[in-house]
Every structure is written in C-alpha cells, then in structure tokens.
Amino acid sequence: MLEVKVSFKSRLFLKTPERKEMKIGELASRTALNASAIRYYERCGLLAAPYRVSGQRRYSDGDVHRVLLIRFASDMGFTLGEIKLFLSGLRDKAPVGPRWRKLAHHKIKEVNEIIQRSRRLKSLLEHLLQCHCASLQVCVERLSLSSGLVLIPYRTN
Template sequence: MRIGVLAKAAGVSVPTIRYYESIGLLSAPARQGGQRVYASEDVKALSLIRHCRDLGFSLDEISDILASVQRRSPCSDTKSFAEQHLRSIRRKIAELRSLEATVAALVSGCETTCCGSAAPDCVILQPSQACCR
C-alpha cells in the first residue's frame, strides 16, 4: 500500500509517517517505482505507536516498546515499561499539585493584598514570596 493509504488506515498524517521513519521508529519501507510500499505490519506498528502516544509514552519509550515487541519479549517487559511510565506520571501529578497550591496561594494573596495596585507590585510577580520557594 502507498503512504496515503497507510496514513488513513493508521489514523496518522503522511508527515508523521515520514518523521517516524526519519527517527528510526518505523522501518523504511521497500520502494517500487520510486514510491514507498507498505505492508499490513506497518499499519500494526503505526497503530501501536499511536496507542502508546495516546498513553503518553515518549518516542524513546515507544522505540523500546517496539523493540520489545519485535523481539517477542515476555509481557512482563511491557509491564515494566508501563510501571516505569506510571511512576513518571505520578511524579508529574505530584509536581502539578504542588504548583497548583503555589499558584492558588498567590491568587489568594493577590486578592487580599494587591487590591488594584500596579501590576509590578502584585504579589504574584514577587519571586521572594514564601509560597514560591
């Protein structure tokens, strides 16, 4: 199949396919008459890449996952990738919760102390505030 058909079948754009090929995430296809010719395995690979992207895996992590699939590694390897990714997600959530508390405190401080002051005097813009450290 040609690249446009592959893109439609996998739900990605043609430039995305070319990008994945350029970074080695997707193998370069055979060529026929100067045009790329793809197989059904390429649809499967792209679908897996898209699924992993939807789950928030980085391209490097997806590369490791694809290599694991190609080696026919045990499911426990995939589980390890997912556990590692889950830890990363949980760290990000904790960081975002901390950031949320900081910004909420700044907004509250602004409401109680600024009351129409000039923007440069706003508590939100003061890096020395205790809640920002």
C-alpha cells in the first residue's frame, strides 16, 4: 500500500531569489544621512515602515533609491511636504509627470522671488558700503526714504 505523507514545512526548501536587505546603519551610510533622518522620513510618511527582524528595521535597494530621491528633491529646495505630495503618486501608480511639472513651476516662482529679494539685499549692502553718513541708522533711513526700499514684506499673521 502506498502512503503519502504531507509536510506543511515544504516552503523551507523552496528556493526564492535572495533579497538584499540592510539594517538602518547601512542605509544611512549608503545615502549619507543619519539613521535619525531615516526614522524621521518614516514618521513623515516619506518612507514606508520597513519590515523587521527581531525588532530591527530591514531595508531593500528600493529604499536606497527612494531615500536618494528624497535627498535630491530636498537639495533642490523642495520641502518635505512637497516631496511627500510628489512621492505619493509613486505609491498609487498615478502619473508623476503632471504632478512634477506643477511642483517645479511653483518652485521656480519661489526661486525667482528669492532672487529678487537677494538682488535688493545686495543693492542695499553695496549702498551701505558707499555710505558716508555719521551713523548706520541715518544711512538706512535715507536709503529707505529715497528708494522706498523694502527687503522683506511685513507679515501681518
């Protein structure tokens, strides 16, 4: 008589492609960040919570690419909120092109405003260097009265 024995532990013998995983320290090293920054990205929702082995976070190469993308966008001046908005399309498979263009146009407008403020500041500093007034206060008063100089608009909030 033929007897068949079923073993539910057969998955232990299955060959699965090896998954390259790393601890938070290696991810931090590969992305030139502190581990605390990576944990912060997780809390902000920029980086998905990783799976854990014995309580330790484990990351994949995909996480390296995502963190590098976050750093790149941050270096371009995007806020973490803006980066999160952009990256949310990567999760839900929505097209990122239109979203990216909208954010880029908005950022260009912000950069142009910063450039204008910087030019006004440079002009003021150049005038102050040429100044022969008795005091800085007198010089600033003359400059602001003569040119209607406003470096930073007053905020009322």
